Amino acid sequence: MIKALAHKLIWAALTLVAASILVFLALEIVPGDPAEVMLGINATDEAVAALRKQLGLDLPPLQRYFAWVGGLLTGDLGTSYTYSVPVSELVAERVVVSLPLALMALFLSTVIAIPVGLIAAGKRGTMADTGIMAVTQIGIAIPNFWFALLLVYVLAIWLQWVPAGGFPGWEQGLWPGLNALLLPAIALALPQAAILSRVTRSALLETLGEDYIRTARAKGLSRRATLSRHALRNALIPVVTIIGLQFAYLLAGTIIIENVFYLPGLGRLIFQAINLRDLIVVESVVMLLVATIIAINFLVDLTYVWIDPRLRTSSDAETSAAQTQTDGAS
C-alpha cells in the first residue's frame, strides 16, 4: 500500500515537471508579446522595450523558466503582467466563484444521475428505461450553452426570478451568491447528469449479471435490496471515475458557461490572460489546475480502495497466495 502510494507520488511529481516544461514551451512558441499587446499598435519601440524590461521579459527564456518554477516551489505564482497584482490574488478571487459552482453542479448532477441510473437499470427494457435513455440521449446532445440561454430566457427574462448573469460577490451575502450560481450550476449539471446516469445504468447492468447477485437473489433478497445493497456498491467504480473527470472539467472547462452568465471564474481568467498574452497568469493557473487534477485522480484512487475492500489487501493477498504456493511445493 505504502509502496503504491510512493509510486503514485513520484509519478505525480514527474507529471508536474513535464507539464511545467510543456506549458512554458507552448507559450514561448505562441506568437505575441505581452508588452506589445498591452501598448497596442501605435506604441513606439522604445516604450515597448521599456515595458519589457519592467516586466522582466528581456531575460533569456531559460532564466525565466527557472525563476518561475523556483517561485512555484516556494508557493509564489508570480505577478500578472497586465494586472500588476500577484497571480495568487487573481486566482483566489476566481476560485471563490469556480469552486462553489463546480461543487454545486457536481452535487446536482450526482443526486440526479444515481437515482435515475438505478431506476433505469432496475426497470431495464420497460417503458421507463426507454424513456430515461431517450431523455439522457437528448441531454448529452444538447450543448450546455444553448440550454443555458434557454434557462436565462425563461427564468431571468420572462419570469424574472433570477438575475440573467453576473456575480454579486460573497460579501453581499450567501443567498445572493448562491442565487447567482444557481442557473449556471443547473446548466452545467444536466448534461453531466445525463452522461453519469447512463454510466450508472450500464455499470449496474454489468454487475447484475454477476454470480453474487444471483446468490443474493437466491437467498431471498428482494430485487430492490439486491440492487441498492450489492449491485450499486460494485458498480460505483466506473461511476466514481466519471465523477472525478467531471469535477476536473467543471473546475476548469466552464469558460462557455462563464461567458453566457458573465461570471468571473477561472475559465475566463485563463481566456482573458491568453488574449492579453499575460503569460505568467496562464502558466501558473494551468499548473495549478494540473496539480488539482492530479490530486483529484489521487482521491479517486483512494475512493476505489474505500469502495472495494479487495483493492486494500490485494498486494498482501497476492503475497500470501504466493507464500501458500511455495509452502505447498516444499
Place this chain on the structure above:
Amino acid sequence: MGFETRKKTGRILALSVCAFGLALAGTSALSTLAHAAKTTLTMGMVLEPPHLDPTAGAPAAIDEVVYSNVFEGLTRIGPNGAVVPGLAESWTVSDDGKTYTFNLREGVSFHDGSAFESTDVKFSIERAMAEDSTNAQKALFSAIDSVTATDPGTVTITLKNPAGNFLFNMAWGDAVIVAPESADTNKANPVGTGPFKFSRWAKGSAVDLVRNDTYWGTKAALEKATFRFISDPAAALSAMLAGDVDAFANFPAPESIPQLRADPRFTVVVGSTEGETILSTNNTRPPFNDVRVRQAMAHAIDRQAIIDGAMFGLGTPIGTHFAPHHPAYVDLVGQYEFNPEKAKALLAEAGFADGIKATLKLPPPSYARRGGEIIASQLRKVGIELEIIPVEWGVWVPEVFKGKDYDLTIVSHTEPMDIGIYGRGDYYFNYDSADFKALMASLDGEADEQKRYALMSDAQKVLANDAVNGFLFQLAKAGVWNAKLNGMWENSPIQANDITGVSWSD
C-alpha cells in the same frame, strides 16, 4: 451547555438579521417609490480593462472606464468631437505657434486630497515623454520641447515646431494629468481629479465608481456607477432584457438591435465612431503596388452589401480615410462606384486578365471575419482569388502590423483623426507619397481652422485617387440604454464612456 446557548443565540441572531433585512428591503422599496429618480447606473462593457491607468496602456477599455470620469487632461473631447477646456481653463498660443500658455483651474484637488498644481502637469507630461516611459501613445508628445511650471496656476509648453493638433493630442486619455504620489499605483487604484472616484474592482466582473463630492466643476448627478463586463453578445442581450444593466454604450450584438428598438423600455441610438474600417493593402507587394489593381478592387467592392451582410446594416460607407461626422469630411464614396466590369477592365489593363491570387488575413472582430468573407466573394467575381487566413490579435500585430507580412487585411482604425498615418512611410500600408507627406507637413504648421480643413480635404482626395486601401465603412456604435436615462453620448469621437452628464428622469 455553553455550546447550546451559543447555538441558540446564533439562531436568534440569524432570525433578527433576517427580520432586519426584510424591514430594510421594505423601507428601501418605499423610499424608491417616494423619490423615483435613480442615482446609480450599471453600464455594460464588452471588454474588461487590464488595468485602470490610461497613461500606461492602449486598450480602449481603460479609457472607457476612466476617461473624463476619473481622470482629466488639460483639454478634453466633447460629445461632438470638439476640443473643450479641461483642467486648463483657457490658453493662449504664441504667434509662431510654438508656445502654449495654459491657465489652470483653481481649487482642483486629486481624489486623495492633494492639490492640483502646475507641477503635476509638468510631471505628467515629462513622465509620458521620459526614456523609460510606457505610454502607448508616446508620439502625441513628440512635438514638445519643454514644459515649465511658471507659477502654481500657469503652465507653459514650448514645441519644437508648430503642431496644429497639439490641443487635440492633449485631450487624449494617454495625456491625462496624474499626481506624482499616485502615478505608480494608478493601475490598481486610479487617483485623478474627475467627478468620479474609484471605489472597487471585482476583477472579471465589474468596476465601481462613486461620486466625487469635492469636484471642482458641476458635480455628477449619479452617486454610483458600475461598469460591468459582459463579453458574450447573447449574454449582453439577456442582461439588457432582464434589466441587470441600464446601458450599453456600444452594444455588441447588432443582430438584436431591431428587437431592442421595438421594446419601449429602451432607447436605441446608432451613432458614429472614429473607426474607419478598411481593407488594408500592402502597397509595395505585387500586384498591389499597381494603382490600377487597387482601383479595380475599389470598383469590385459593394460597400453597402458588406455593411448589410456583416454589420446588420449598421455603418456608413466611406470613400477615404476620414470620419463622415467631421466638418472637413469629403464624400468620395462615388469615386469608385460598384462596377465589376470596370474592375475587370482595369485588371486586364494592368496585365492581370487571368486573375490574381492573394491572401487576406483577418483579425478576430466580426467586422473583419464576416466582412472578409463577403469581400472574398465579391473579389472572386472579378478574378481575384483570396485565401482567408484568420489570425488572433497576438499574431496580427507582429506579423501584419509590425512585420508587414501580408497582402490584404481588414481592420478598423479607431484612433480619432488618424489620417496622418498615411504620411508615415514605415506604416504597415507601405504607402509612400511625396504629395501626401507635403500636405501633412503643411497641416502640422497650420493653426487656422478653415485652412486646416482645406488641407484635410486635399489629403482625403489624394488617398482616394491613389486607392491606397479599400475604404469600406465607418464603424457604427449602437448604443442601447434605458429610456429614462439622459445624457448618454450618441457618437464616440473618442473611445470613452463619459458619464459625467448622465442622469435619470423620474
